[in-house]
Amino acid sequence: MLPTQPSPDFAALEAGLDALDAPQDARRPGWRRFLRAVLPPVVALLLILLVWQALWAAAFWPEYKLPAPLAVWGAFWDRVRDGEALSILWTSIHRAVLGFLAGMVIATPLGLLVAKVRLVRSAIGPLLTGLQSLPSVAWVPAAILWFGLNDAAIYFVVLLGSVPSIANGLVAGVDQIPPILPRVGRALGAGRLATATHILMPAALPGYLAGLKQGWAFSWRSLMAAELIATSPKLGIGLGTYLNQGQAFNDMPTVIAAILLILLVGVGIELVVFRPMERSVLRTRGLTGALS
Amino acid sequence: MTTVLEVATADLDADAAVRLAGVRKTFGRGRDIVTALDGVDLAVAPGEFVCLLGASGCGKSTLLNLVAGLDEPSAGSITLRTSRPAVMFQEAALMPWLTAARNVELPLRLAGLGRVARRERAAELLDLVRLSGVGRKRPHELSGGMRQRVALARALASAHDPAESQEGRDPALLLMDEPFAALDAITRDVLQGELLRVWRAIDAAVLFVTHDVREAVRLGQRVVLLSSRPGRVVQQWNTTDESDAAETTEEITARLREVISSHAAA
Numbered sequence: 001m002l003p004t005q006p007s008p009d010f011a012a013l014e015a016g017l018d019a020l021d022a023p024q025d026a027r028r029p030g031w032r033r034f035l036r037a038v039l040p041p042v043v044a045l046l047l048i049l050l051v052w053q054a055l056w057a058a059a060f061w062p063e064y065k066l067p068a069p070l071a072v073w074g075a076f077w078d079r080v081r082d083g084e085a086l087s088i089l090w091t092s093i094h095r096a097v098l099g100f101l102a103g104m105v106i107a108t109p110l111g112l113l114v115a116k117v118r119l120v121r122s123a124i125g126p127l128l129t130g131l132q133s134l135p136s137v138a139w140v141p142a143a144i145l146w147f148g149l150n151d152a153a154i155y156f157v158v159l160l161g162s163v164p165s166i167a168n169g170l171v172a173g174v175d176q177i178p179p180i181l182p183r184v185g186r187a188l189g190a191g192r193l194a195t196a197t198h199i200l201m202p203a204a205l206p207g208y209l210a211g212l213k214q215g216w217a218f219s220w221r222s223l224m225a226a227e228l229i230a231t232s233p234k235l236g237i238g239l240g241t242y243l244n245q246g247q248a249f250n251d252m253p254t255v256i257a258a259i260l261l262i263l264l265v266g267v268g269i270e271l272v273v274f275r276p277m278e279r280s281v282l283r284t285r286g287l288t289g290a291l292s
Numbered sequence: 293m294t295t296v297l298e299v300a301t302a303d304l305d306a307d308a309a310v311r312l313a314g315v316r317k318t319f320g321r322g323r324d325i326v327t328a329l330d331g332v333d334l335a336v337a338p339g340e341f342v343c344l345l346g347a348s349g350c351g352k353s354t355l356l357n358l359v360a361g362l363d364e365p366s367a368g369s370i371t372l373r374t375s376r377p378a379v380m381f382q383e384a385a386l387m388p389w390l391t392a393a394r395n396v397e398l399p400l401r402l403a404g405l406g407r408v409a410r411r412e413r414a415a416e417l418l419d420l421v422r423l424s425g426v427g428r429k430r431p432h433e434l435s436g437g438m439r440q441r442v443a444l445a446r447a448l449a450s451a452h453d454p455a456e457s458q459e460g461r462d463p464a465l466l467l468m469d470e471p472f473a474a475l476d477a478i479t480r481d482v483l484q485g486e487l488l489r490v491w492r493a494i495d496a497a498v499l500f501v502t503h504d505v506r507e508a509v510r511l512g513q514r515v516v517l518l519s520s521r522p523g524r525v526v527q528q529w530n531t532t533d534e535s536d537a538a539e540t541t542e543e544i545t546a547r548l549r550e551v552i553s554s555h556a557a558a
Contacts, residue, residue: 021435023432187379
């Protein structure tokens with residue numbers, strides 16, 4: 001144990017300062033935060049449904065252009081009852097998740113290379129940023145010609161959608177690390193490897209997470225585009241294919257049901273997977289300005 | 293305190309905690325070469341508190357970085373007879389994703405200490421800086437002064453290894469680069485007192501960089517004035533006698549102004 005000389009007055013002074021200076025944490029009770037988070041989108045959704053129903057009732061457009069909300073629900077419910085909804089969702093979601101995970105595996109070392117090796121950065125950094133703004137639908141024709149109408153073509157398109165976003169997110173995360181942190185790390189005795197694992201990686205996490213989030217959104221979009229264009233019995237029916245079928249049969253309720261499902265999955269994964277991760281990462285670092 | 297000083301003066305030449313001999317540091321090359329430090333000779337005895345004082349550009353921070361091993365001198369030699377120096381910067385620079393306690397544990401973890409030993413040592417150090425209650429808090433939940441105290445505890449954790457310090461214990465060395473410059477006046481005053489208390493408790497040599505003459509005189513046993521561009525040792529004062537602190541402060545301030553004014557002509 002370390003010997004410390006007691007000096008009670010000074011201790012009291014310091015405790016007082018600590019009490020005065022430490023930031024106060026004021027959080028609303030849980031149920032109120034929940035209401036504030038959930039109520040506005042639910043009300044907005046109900047309003048949209050209401051407007052939709054009203055527009056349909058006014059019969060501005062023929063039924064085959066604007067079906068009733070209930071008709072769309074019916075189209076969706078039919079697929080649920082004959083069990084196809086699950087298989088359609090499964091086909092698309094497992095492709096998107098696999099593609100996204102593969103994208104992560106490729107993009108993470110790539111992003112680290114671009115962030116830490118100057119030559120690599122100047123060589124492929126701009127290309128990576130350019131690819132990010134290129135809609136990955138543009139790759140579908142090339143993918144079909146190279147790989148044929150099969151899963152490889154679809155995964156290729158998904159990868160090209162997700163890899164640039166994830167890699168760029170990681171690069172941004174590494175670039176935004178305050179230089180004092182690795183310096184402190186060295187002063188505390190961290191070698192190159194320890195600096196990477198104990199300081200650089202956790203410090204880059206918020207940027208990396210933002211990249212992953214965007215990468216997921218791009219994976220999902222690219223997959224829908226690929227499924228919509230590349231249809232073949234060999235490929236099975238995903239959400240994009242389902243949407244395509246709706247168009248082929250002039251079946252507007254199916255088209256809208258498919259669009260809503262695509263939206264639902266995108267939003268669902270964001271809410272269930274990424275939002276909680278992002279929240280916990282930002283909250284532990286006190287970056288709550290964007291959250292409260 | 294007097295005894296510490298006697299030991300210090302006696303051992304100054306024999307086994308100083310740090311010895312700088314003819315240290316020179318330049319940045320850049322060719323025509324853009326900048327000499328930050330030139331021919332600096334300095335020795336700090338074990339347990340001695342030395343303040344490095346100087347205006348901007350005197351290479352105070354460069355000097356500290358060299359001693360900390362974060363940079364290499366261009367010429368001359370730096371000899372440390374201590375364990376790894378504990379370094380503190382102007383910013384607390386706590387890892388924002390770790391709690392206060394985990395921040396203190398970080399250097400112990402890097403040194404490969406087991407979990408139980410880490411916890412114990414971190415609790416001990418947080419207790420030393422009187423923050424035993426806030427180990428579970430994150431840096432953003434602490435005030436600036438509290439963060440700087442956590443940083444002090446963390447720096448001390450990197451210096452001491454209690455496992456090997458039982459026998460043949462190396463003296464500790466604390467390097468501080470204007471650690472209180474960014475704090476408000478009240479907090480700075482309290483932390484200066486806190487630092488003196490901790491220093492007496494752990495018996496470490498301290499090399500403390502500041503541009504505040506008052507702070508230097510209050511804290512240091514010895515104040516070393518550096519010139520600017522290039523940094524050289526201009527003069528040293530012994531400041532252990534607290535009765536004439538005001539006088540010493542004035543004298544040092546006058547000398548510092550002289551040094552700064554000389555740059556107006558050049």
